[in-house]
Amino acid sequence: MTCLRVYGFQCLILSMILLGFCSCGNDQNTQRKKSKKVSESIAVLGALPESAIDPPDNPTNAKKVELGRFLFFDPILSGNRDVACATCHQPEFNYAEFLETSIGVNGSGRDSKRQFLTPNTIPFVKRNSQSVLNAAFNGLTNQGEYNPVLAPMFWDSRAKGLEEQSLLPIKTLEEMRGHSYLEEAVIDEIIARIRKIPEYQVRFSEAFAGESNPVHAKNLAKAIAAYERTLIATNSRFDQYMRGDSNALSFSEKEGMNLFLRTGCAKCHNGPMLSDYKLHILGVPDSQNRKESDAGANNTYAFRTPTLRNLRYTAPYMHSGKFTTLDQVLLFYEDVAGGKVENPHVTAHQIDTLARRMDVNFRDISGIVEFLNTLNDDNFDKTVPTRVPSGLKVSGNLD
Template identity: 75%
Template sequence: MKLFASRPSYGLILSVVCAVFVSCGTENQSLKSRDRKISESIDVLGALPESVLDPADNPTSPEKVALGRFLFYDPILSGNRDVACATCHQPDFNYAEFLETSIGVNGSGSGSKRQFRLPNTIPFAKRNSQSVLNAAFNGLTNDRPYDPAQAPMFWDMRAKGLEEQALLPIKTLEEMRGHAFTEEAVLDEVIARLRRISEYRTLFSAAFPGETEPVRIQNLAKAIAAFERTLVATNSRFDQYMRGDSSALSISEKDGLNLFLKAGCAKCHNGPMFSDFKLHALGVPDTENRKESDAGINNDYAFRTPTLRNLRFTAPYMHSGKFQTLDQVLLFYEDIAGGKIENPHVTAGQMDPLVYELDLKFKDISGIVEFLNTLNDDTFDKTVPTRVPSGLKVKGNVE
């Protein structure tokens, strides 16, 4: 598998060096940021690989993918049989969802029309629904070996690999589990349900041949992960450009790329996925859908750098879903580079020092957004099964 794309044969290298003198809000931060240089070139970015790397213990197969697709769309995996993986990860929304934070269990409707059924004791999901598209490449950078089994998942990177990721929403109260089962018992309940359905027994046997009892938790995770590894979009115009087609981007889009690098965005948004896959504290405002402030996995308000790919289809943005447009996101970065902290629970000392190295100007925002749109690729698989083996509603209660 080719993990890192070659640079354009025409030798175009955009290299920018800018001095950053930003007021950081405190004397110590100002001293730290003064005289720092931003030096970024197109070499810190990259095209996506044209193929996906499977973990050694879960090689893909058509049978495994077919099973995984059914499981992804079947609400039998949820405690109340009303939510599927696809409820909050829909093809029309780039396998994400057009909501600030998701409504899982006890919800109905789709997109902005989704709401809780009454009476309701289930909270909103804690964070914005991240896209599953290209999650097969999570962890892929220019400077580290890529291991799909160790790929960081979720906003707080609490899971590694798509196999581990696949099971956690099933066990989470507000996402798929609900009140009917405990976190410890729900997976056993789901497996018992699947074993009672003859079609699923046949599908699991075909996907995992030779096993005495193929319908088990580990294979449930492997099948869903195998399907999710088929959900990739690897041929954006930016990918074409990085593979050598200089005409894939317009002059203004190339200018936007230059502005993106000049502003220092690639300090965190780098590599083929435009993510360093690290946790950063930025002081993003909390969602109002939850009463408690979200301090993240380490209680320091740091969250994983999201990919910038296919942003056209994945609004709203950030872990709390507080920004509806890319312009709002970039204005937020302009503010925090100037020392403004938008989350009252975050102190200046908690903010990631890299934000003070940004040199983002208001006049450059439209150009950067124009470049970001070259990262969109709408050619991914959007196939939705017409039925699922359980006989339940495909995608759960989304009507």
């Protein structure tokens, strides 16, 4: 009997200790949840300016923009003359395309019907095709002066400014170069081709008046960049709201914006482009289109925060194109905050702290998506030239 009393007393003490531990854990969890729910202010967001800024050494003019449009849609810029910039950046898809990762060189067909020709030794493009629309505003934040020369480009921010960005796809094997030319030789080959086309000689002379020999790589980049700076959409209903029109958003859309701020989305998706333009490690699953894992910037699995503008037209999402809907993207963030890591090459401690502290719940997703749809603006230039000076297929081999 005495033993039973002692045993009972010990059990009581043990229970009290365990309750104490649970209580402490609950207090810590409560504090953690409270810290998660510190809401960002609407002041971290912003409307886009109505026009883009030119870099000092590339002032725009109508002839330069017209030249850049032709070059953007002309497959003369690719090694095999079968791919144009517009092959993977199509106007109807917000100057992106509806593919997980693109098929560039040695491809045929449009959108989901695009496939490699046979025989084929060209890999898929490494990452999802980012929209060119509003790329003129890359790097624009609410802090500091915007400098178009320093604008971060690509998923890993490996280029600065539209001028530098415009030539890199031409040099990339699977995007535009192909096997016919070495990376260090392909630009010279493209310039030599363009110089043989009388119409391009005239157009370069008009666009860069005063230069005796205007057809060169630097002006090629400037013309394409000048055209891309005209591809902007700056009057979404969100922009109208941020400029003072309180009726531009519905009550539920405003609630969705509050959820967006409260859940922590705006920690990274802020400013007029809803991007902090920083690199973050999230553990997004790899595309299965390539054998090797995509290790991102500096082999750290970090990728640049994308803009959230015009998401309706730019699916699929993330650098690997693994998510086809916005709901899937938000469910991914809910999983990340819950400790789940979807990329086996990334460990839990590598995941960005801001992502781990998000407080996205399934019940909030529809409201957030409703807000994200207010960032869409379909009023942008979709003009496709009926012909290009080379005489090749406009936009490359899409048929």
